[in-house]
Amino acid sequence: MAAMPCAGLTEPLDQRIESFLADILALAGEDLDAIARWVRVALADCEEIFRAQETNRSATMATRTELAEALRLLVV
Numbered sequence: 001m002a003a004m005p006c007a008g009l010t011e012p013l014d015q016r017i018e019s020f021l022a023d024i025l026a027l028a029g030e031d032l033d034a035i036a037r038w039v040r041v042a043l044a045d046c047e048e049i050f051r052a053q054e055t056n057r058s059a060t061m062a063t064r065t066e067l068a069e070a071l072r073l074l075v076v
Contacts, residue, residue: 016053020046 020042027035 016046016049 023042024035024039027038
């Protein structure tokens with residue numbers, strides 16, 4: 001499913017959020033308690049994934065910054 005912009009937003013939703021919302025919509029017609037339990041579990045899983053990916057992204061940026069600084073020292 002392609003990420004689509006939301007009303008009032010200029011950027012499309014993150015693919016991870018799009019997938020999560022699609023999974024919730026697929027539960028239409030299920031028991032509300034079952035949906036609530038699934039959503040709590042899914043949110044915890046999403047939080048773990050987000051934290052891991054953001055940590056990796058931050059580490060990559062830190063590595064790039066260190067590399068850029070090292071290159072500047074070599075050039076000077």
